Structure formats: C-alpha cells, structure tokens
Amino acid sequence: MSNECYCLDPLLISSIVVYHIRHFDLIWNRFLSYLMAALPLLLLSFSAISQQYQVGFLAVRGEAHSQAQWAPTLALLNQRFSDHEFVGRHLTQQQLDEALSQQQLDFVVTNPVHFMLNHGQALNWLASYLDSHYGQARASVAGTLWVRADRPITKPEQLRGHTVGAVHEQAFGGFLLVAEQLRRRQILLSELKVTFQGYPLDKLVYDLQQGALDVAILPSCLLEDMASEGLLKQEDFRALMVEASSPCVRSTPLYPGWSFASVGNIEEPLLREITQALLSFELAGRAQWGASVRLDEVAQLLMDWQLGPEPKPLAHWALLQQFIEQHWPWLAGFIALLLGHLLYHSRVAVLLHRRTKECEQLYHQVQQKEQALAQARQRTLMGEMATGLAHELNQPLSAIQAYAQAGELMQDPVKHQAAFSHIVEETERGAAIIRRFRQWATQALPSAAPFELADLCQELIVRIRPRADALAVQLALDLTPGTLLSIRPAIEQILNNLLSNALDAHERRLQVKPTHQGWIRVTLSQLAAEQEQSGWQLIIEDNAGGIDDGIISTLQHNLPASHYHGMGIGLLVSHRLALRLQGQLSLSNTEQGTQARLVIKESE
Incomplete structure (x- = not known):
C-alpha cells in the first residue's frame, strides 16, 4: 500500500464556505419572514386570553344572601362575555370602601349614597337596578322605623331616650332616610341612644326581636322578605311614621335605587356592551336593570347631612397673587370705576x-x-x-x-x-x-251700548207728532242709518229736550203771529273721515224766530249756573249731558230761526 496524500484545493474550500454562508442567509431571512407573518396572530392570541374583572357587591344581608341575589347578573356577564371572567366579591360597606381605595375592584354594585360618596374613585354609573317589589329604579329605596308590637311606643316622639339600632352611619336605605324624617319632626339624634350594629342586616332584626334594641332602622321590604323566608312573623313588629300605601311598609319617601358602576378607566366599547347586556337582561319575564336615574334628591340629602367629599378650591393664593401682580393697573381702574359707580x-x-x-x-x-x-x-x-x-x-x-x-x-x-x-x-x-x-x-249714566241713532230719531218724531200737528208744524227728516256706541237714554233726553224747545218756540211764535207756518227739520249724518274720532252729527233747525244771543254765548263758554238764566232746565240738562258724553252741543241763529248742532262721538 502506497502512502497517498490528499490535499484540498484552497479555491475549492473558499467556494464551499461561500456557498454555505449564502445558504445560511437564505434560511435566516426566510425564518424572519415567517416570524413577522406569525407575529400578529401571536398578538391576537395573547389579546384573546381571558381577562378577569373584579365586581364588588355591597352585601347588606351577608355574603350568602348577596351571592344568591346577584348570581344571575354575574352569570349573565360571564355568559355574554366568554372571553372575560367576572368574579364577584361580596363585602360590607367598610370592606367595599377599602377595596375601592386600594383599586382592587373593576365594577361595583351599591346604593346611591355609596355611589355619590365615592366619586373620587372615578365611578361611572352604567345602569340602575329594578327592585322586585317596586318594579322601578327611580323610586325603590326607603327606610322603615320598626318596634316590637308589644312595646308601648306608638309615636316617633316617644323615641327620646330609647336605644335605636342602625346598620351603619352612612347606610342610605336604613339610617340616613329615617334620620332625616326624624329631624324634620324636631327629633334630634342626640336625644336618642343610636347604636350601629354593622352588617348583616338580619342581625339587627334579631336584636330587635330579642329585646336588645328598642327600635330598629331598616330598609323597607327587609322585614317582609324575612317573613316570607320564614325567619320571623311580621305581626310581631309595628312600624312608625307609616307613609302612604305601597308594596312594603315604609316610614320615608321613596328614593332612587341601586346602581351598577364601573371603576377607573375601562375601555368604552366594553362598558357600552356591558350596559346593553344589563338593560336587555330579563329573569322570569321581568327586567332586572334599567337606565340610570338622576340623583338630585340624594345629593340634596347629602348636603343636608354635610356628607360627601370636600369641594376643591377654585384657585390657589399663589395664582391669585400672580394674577394681581400682572394686572394690578386694570384692577385698580376697575375698583376706582366701581367706587365711582357706588358714589353716583x-x-x-x-x-x-x-x-x-x-x-x-x-x-x-x-x-x-x-x-x-x-x-x-x-x-x-x-x-x-x-x-x-x-x-x-x-x-x-x-x-x-x-x-x-x-x-x-x-x-x-x-x-x-x-x-x-x-x-x-x-x-x-x-x-x-x-x-x-x-x-x-x-x-249715574248707564254703560255704553250700540244702537241705531236713526231709529231713535224716528221714535222721538212719532212721540211729538201729535203736538206738532196741533200747532200745524211740519216735521222733515233726513236720516243716515248707522250704529252708534254711546248711552242711549242720555242721547234720547238731549234730543227730546231740543225738539220740545223747538215746539215751545213755535207755540210762542203762534201767540204773536197766528198765521205762522212752522217747520222743524232733523238732519242726521256721520262725521267726516278726517275727524279724530268716529261719531255722528245731528242738526235740529226751526223757523221759530231764533233765541237770545246771550244764551248762545253762555253755552259756548260753559259759564256757571248764574249765566243760564232764561234757558230752562231742559237746555241746561242737554248741555251738561253732551259734555258728560264727551260731545258738544252748540246753538246758532239762522235767518228764520234756530239751529241746534249736536256732535256725538263713539264712546271708548
């Protein structure tokens, strides 16, 4: 076997390294793209994780009773908002105040006074509870003053010196309402032995039943509910200051009921959905919640009792001092102007x-x-x-x-x-x-009334015609029909006097001249449109020879009685009546006799 040495080419090695680096970059970039695509889904999944909300209930009759009472409302919220969890906490008034101050609650169900006194916790009223007894929220809370039926106390004035039990000094339906009615009857709390027993309310009823208390201040309908539950007999107790008939015995007027409120800054969409859910909630065919009501009466009650948070000052002294230093010339001018105005x-x-x-x-x-x-x-x-x-x-x-x-x-x-x-x-x-x-x-003259002046003239002519015929005096009429608003008897007396005077003048003329042929002409016309007042003008003319110029001057100047000598009572009365009617009577001599002109204006 021969020994062979295998050596790699440096160029080949570098190519392999570059290839793997590029491949790694591709893998990394693809991983990042997948991660960015999945990130919104991950965020949505995290947001969809169930969030828990704490709901505080004021347990006036203990935790067990409160759980049974508000269980349907909690079940509704948990069922309607499955992605959230609503947990109920049933607390006394002191525990509820502590939980609110420590920001441990997201929602609260309490009475109106508790709601008003906790505005500092940013409570937002969403809906009002529809009481099962009264069926409404605006008038569903009242207080009742109870004593044992075997006690001799029958009037509230007999409570002085007796032991009176209440649950809490700020209990709305119990203590505050009844105490207000006692104060209006001049019964001061200092004259009573008031003791606050605390929650639950059932204990207060049992203390009254066993004689530990002489009197108990309870919310209306509580004793009736306990009697229906078989816990006591209502006939063993007697109510004082009983108001008008209602579903429950009460000693005070009715006030707004309980409320469902949010605490802090909760999302607006969620609050809107919760409100809609409460308003649409029905149990056994009866609505459980209604629209929130105004609390003017409750606010006035708190003002009378000097309860509630202290009002914040409008400005600090530092800001006021700074404002005065910056604008003192204008303030000085305003004060000077004010002083000048006061002096003036x-x-x-x-x-x-x-x-x-x-x-x-x-x-x-x-x-x-x-x-x-x-x-x-x-x-x-x-x-x-x-x-x-x-x-x-x-x-x-x-x-x-x-x-x-x-x-x-x-x-x-x-x-x-x-x-x-x-x-x-x-x-x-x-x-x-x-x-x-x-x-x-x-x-005195009668009241003015409309009448036909032409008809009146016709009646007077008919009345004097026998005498005129006897004197052979011709009567001529030129009458314009129309209605006059004036006093008819006075006008009748004036015209009768003028016509009688004309006949008297003809009679005297006949004694001097037996061949005298007399005539009397009566003309009635309406005043011209340019006159200041509407009215009528009546002219009576004769040919009896005229009258003394002194009489004419006397009428024109309205002289005293001594100047009427020789005129006769008829002419004097006619002149006076014309003046009383705001009219005018004038006499003048013509070529043949006398002309009497009477101007009669409409009465106002």
Whole structure:
C-alpha cells in the first residue's frame, strides 16, 4: 500500500464556505419572514386570553344572601362575555370602601349614597337596578322605623331616650332616610341612644326581636322578605311614621335605587356592551336593570347631612397673587370705576329720596286742591240746580195760578171742570220737571251700548207728532242709518229736550203771529273721515224766530249756573249731558230761526 496524500484545493474550500454562508442567509431571512407573518396572530392570541374583572357587591344581608341575589347578573356577564371572567366579591360597606381605595375592584354594585360618596374613585354609573317589589329604579329605596308590637311606643316622639339600632352611619336605605324624617319632626339624634350594629342586616332584626334594641332602622321590604323566608312573623313588629300605601311598609319617601358602576378607566366599547347586556337582561319575564336615574334628591340629602367629599378650591393664593401682580393697573381702574359707580348710585338714591318727599308733598297739595275743586263744583251744581229749577217751575206755577183764578170766576160747570183739568196738567208738568231734574242730578249714566241713532230719531218724531200737528208744524227728516256706541237714554233726553224747545218756540211764535207756518227739520249724518274720532252729527233747525244771543254765548263758554238764566232746565240738562258724553252741543241763529248742532262721538 502506497502512502497517498490528499490535499484540498484552497479555491475549492473558499467556494464551499461561500456557498454555505449564502445558504445560511437564505434560511435566516426566510425564518424572519415567517416570524413577522406569525407575529400578529401571536398578538391576537395573547389579546384573546381571558381577562378577569373584579365586581364588588355591597352585601347588606351577608355574603350568602348577596351571592344568591346577584348570581344571575354575574352569570349573565360571564355568559355574554366568554372571553372575560367576572368574579364577584361580596363585602360590607367598610370592606367595599377599602377595596375601592386600594383599586382592587373593576365594577361595583351599591346604593346611591355609596355611589355619590365615592366619586373620587372615578365611578361611572352604567345602569340602575329594578327592585322586585317596586318594579322601578327611580323610586325603590326607603327606610322603615320598626318596634316590637308589644312595646308601648306608638309615636316617633316617644323615641327620646330609647336605644335605636342602625346598620351603619352612612347606610342610605336604613339610617340616613329615617334620620332625616326624624329631624324634620324636631327629633334630634342626640336625644336618642343610636347604636350601629354593622352588617348583616338580619342581625339587627334579631336584636330587635330579642329585646336588645328598642327600635330598629331598616330598609323597607327587609322585614317582609324575612317573613316570607320564614325567619320571623311580621305581626310581631309595628312600624312608625307609616307613609302612604305601597308594596312594603315604609316610614320615608321613596328614593332612587341601586346602581351598577364601573371603576377607573375601562375601555368604552366594553362598558357600552356591558350596559346593553344589563338593560336587555330579563329573569322570569321581568327586567332586572334599567337606565340610570338622576340623583338630585340624594345629593340634596347629602348636603343636608354635610356628607360627601370636600369641594376643591377654585384657585390657589399663589395664582391669585400672580394674577394681581400682572394686572394690578386694570384692577385698580376697575375698583376706582366701581367706587365711582357706588358714589353716583348713592347720590342718585339721595336725590331720589328728596324728590320722592317733594312729590309726596305735591301730591297732598293736589289732593287738597282737588277736594276744594270738588266742593266748588258741588256748590256750582247746587246753583245750577236751584236756578234751573226755579226758572222751569215758574211756568207751571204761573199757569196754575191763572187757571185757579179763572176757575173762581166761572159759573159754567163745564168750564169750571176744564180749568181744574188744566191745573192738574200743570201740576203733573211740574212734577215731571222735578223728576227729570232729580234724575239728571243724582243718577249715574248707564254703560255704553250700540244702537241705531236713526231709529231713535224716528221714535222721538212719532212721540211729538201729535203736538206738532196741533200747532200745524211740519216735521222733515233726513236720516243716515248707522250704529252708534254711546248711552242711549242720555242721547234720547238731549234730543227730546231740543225738539220740545223747538215746539215751545213755535207755540210762542203762534201767540204773536197766528198765521205762522212752522217747520222743524232733523238732519242726521256721520262725521267726516278726517275727524279724530268716529261719531255722528245731528242738526235740529226751526223757523221759530231764533233765541237770545246771550244764551248762545253762555253755552259756548260753559259759564256757571248764574249765566243760564232764561234757558230752562231742559237746555241746561242737554248741555251738561253732551259734555258728560264727551260731545258738544252748540246753538246758532239762522235767518228764520234756530239751529241746534249736536256732535256725538263713539264712546271708548
């Protein structure tokens, strides 16, 4: 055997090394590409790993009862969110507060006061529990004051000096609500021997039953539930301050019920899904949770009891000092402006007070002047009454005297009887004058009402026509139909007086001139549109020779009663009534006689 030496070519060796290096790079790059492709799946798988949430329940009747009560809600959450786990922790109020402060809970189910007092833990109310007794969340919590039925206590005022048991000083449905009602009845807690027994509530009921407590403050429906569970007899107890009938005996009004709240910063999508799940949850055909309710009444109750977190200050002294240093010129100007405004306001107040006193003095002076003016008007009215009455009664009295003297001289019984008939007529005429005068002086005008003025004129013409025919006086009418809003009796009296005066003038004219052919023309028309007020104009004309210019001047100047001498009570009354109706009566002489113009405006 020969010894052969096998030597490798260096070039070959280098080629082999380069080949393996390149092959290794390919393998490594492919591994990295596979790893990057699988990384999202790995992340998704890690995110899909079940997350555990701690749910704290306030166990008012002990852990076993709380587990049975809230087991359906926990089962719903675990079933609906299978990728998460919801674990229930049933705690007393003190344990629940400690767990919240140590951030050991993700959700909490508690009463409204506990919810309000823990706003510092960033609680977010998701839904409100629908109580099985009241079927609602807005009004489902109340408190009841119970005593043993064999005790002589029947009124809350008898509680002073007795031992009163409650579960906790911040228990909403038990202590706070009942204590508030006692305070409103002027029963102070310092007058009672209040003792807080702690949870569970069942122990408080048993202490009352065994006589360890005189009175117990319990949530409404608790005693009824224990009686239905066979733990006691409800007839062994008596409630005080019983409110109106409801499913459970209660001593207070109803307040909002329990809530399901989240703690801290939990993802918004999860909170929304949990809320939807709770709102749609039904058990035995009855909804278990409803929309969250407002807590205005609970907040007011806490304010009355001075509970709740202290309000944070709006600003620190350092920030306030810095602000003053930076803006002191503006602040000084504002303060100066404010002081100037206050000084000006004070000056205005002083001047106003002074002007007020002056106005009061002027007011008293005006009242005195008005009283003096009223007395002067009364005296003027009395003068008008006396003057008019004396003048108007003078005619019938003179006629009575003449007829009486003629009757004494007559021997014929027929003429004698006629004279006495004229005396009776003149007597009735005088009585009519007095009645008309008294009506004008004493009676108030009636209310304004719409009426047909043309119809009124027609009625008056029909009324005076017999007398006009006897005097051979022709009556002419030119009437525009229309409605007037005024006082019809007053208008009727004015027109009647004017027509009667015209006939009287014709009668006097006939005595002077027997061949006189008289006429009276009545014209009724509506006021022109350019007048300030709507109304009517009525003109009564005659050819009886006119009247004295002094009477016309007297009416135009509205003079006192002494200037009405010779006018007669009829014309005086007509003028006064026209003024009271906010109208105007004017007289003027024409070529043949007299024209009376009456302007009547619509009443307001």
